[in-house]
Amino acid sequence: MNTMEKLAILTEGAKYDVSCSSSGVNKKNNGGLGNAKSFGICHSWSADGRCVSLLKILLTNYCIYNCSYCVNRNHNDIPRASFTAKEVADITIQFYRRNYIEGLFLSSAIEHSPNHTMEKIWQTLDILRNEYHFHGYIHVKIIPGADPRIIHKTGLLADRVSINIEQPTEQSLKLLAPQKSLQSMFTPMAEINHRITQNSEDKKKYRGIPKYVPAGQSTQMIVGASDDTDLTILKATETLYDRFNLKRVYFSAYIPVNEGPNLPALASMPPLQREHRLYQADWLLRFYNFKADEIVNTQFPRLDTDFDPKIAWALRNIHLFPLEINKASYEELLRIPGIGVKSALRIVRQRRFAPISYDNLSKFGLVLKRAKFFLTCQGRYYGGISIDTSLIRQALTPQPQPLQLTLF
């Protein structure tokens, strides 16, 4: 099999992993090839609108596991292929030089054993970093169950590592991936987190300490393969951030690739809208100081599909509004739908010099058509309707586009 065919097969196997970012670490080129920028760089966008930042690829798609949601499970009759460590390293370097990619995202199915697979991943990184002196971004999958020593030496070469927990509860994991358990994934996650913290402590004390996973850990959950509610998912997300200091939790709308008794039908559409709302909720958790039970609770276990989670929260807590733009604290401003981190900061900085008038408000970059219902400016309310949940809900609902009648 030639490189072209292998690349096609192993890309197909890797594409359902949604993690794409190349952010979180600044590195200079140290006498070799490549550097990294903490803001991350996207290099292209594929036909599904997702960005291509890293060369996302599997080392192999031969797998000993049979997880029912996975396209590479061993019961599936699909073309199989394996790359050698050197092949992957060569393609990475050649793509990188042409500025096609920002680095490598190496994942793998479990061939033979976790240790064997992890060792092969390390080998690829070893060639890239120590033979080719590559300083670009590398994200690798950690294989649960692999020897901690191999994981550790891999972490010394990678920028970001991730372990996909795939399901928010032990129950649904047992149903869909009986050979896996959450505990077996949490153990390496905790271990890596411990070492990252230790590494940053050490860096303060000594010079020339090699970096250990400088861009942190991330994980992914599949949405829609089991019947877990958004409440379960967001609670799990919050716990993951608190317990393991994860940089990101990704959500992947389940795309039916297999048939199975515990799975949605093959013809069902991926729940893209739900995935989108979960990401919005994730942003509220990470940048807007929200807690998971403010966004969803036992009374409302699912995210509203018509409104984003922040509007939904504001409508449920309408008694807190309207807020005066010239007096509300930064944290309060962040709670107003239509105001984001940047516009809130600009407002706080500018109002020290002069009160902010309503005319100036839209120049801060906030979305006035949402925000106007939840704020007052110099004491005046500009919403035009009384502050009432059902009225605001109606005003915010998008109107259907009028249709041009045809003549015939």
Added chain:
Amino acid sequence: MDYLYDSTFDGLLTCIYYSYYEDKAKGIYPQDYYQCSLVNSSRIIVTDPILSSRVYEAIAKKISSQALKQAYYVFLSNHPRKENIILKYLQLGFKLGRKIDNLHTHLDVLPVYQTARKVSFEVHRFYGLLRFAESNNFLYASLKPDHNILIILAEHFVDRLAQNNFIIHDQKRNIAIIHDKQEWYLTDFNAPENISISEEENFYQELWIRYFTHISIESRTNKRLQNQFVPHRYRNHLVEFKKSFLTNLSS
């Protein structure tokens, strides 16, 4: 009094010097495109690197380094009245000092932020959207950016591809960054007629297109989203869009 300058950043700063110490400038215009009027008198300013560096330092010290960066980014933009935007902004800046960084919505400040943002956004885009092709012993990339961003791209790619010879060619302005491992410079440049592409280069282009088509998930296809991120005006320079478009036509 209208000031006319030679379209360099140094020239612009020299104008600002004279506007501060001699006649106040009503507007600053590039010498080559200026239309004389009966009402306004005009004055041609000769660029003086000593005066311009004094203004440069004064901006960093008396206003802020952020203001300097904003002004420079506006200068790189294709805004038709960029000189006057910068002039107004700096005049206000010398009056208010640091405070100007917090006045986002001021009439003389907002256009600066808006224009500078467009430039830095395009820079960020081209960090990713630039494509090199290997030819003999150097890498060649061409682009047609809206703004004059080559000088900012240079810094990024010189660090990244330090061990490679490369040329980044702005085909709109006929200028290029040339890097030869030790040093780099910006120069006027016209592309040679045909840049020979090696066998190996062809192979990696094909491989990249293969990767690019297979990474997309069919059931999530969303061309509108893709169009938002990759505007059609950039696609002529992108291997994966140019070639796959041609193969689509032929099949």
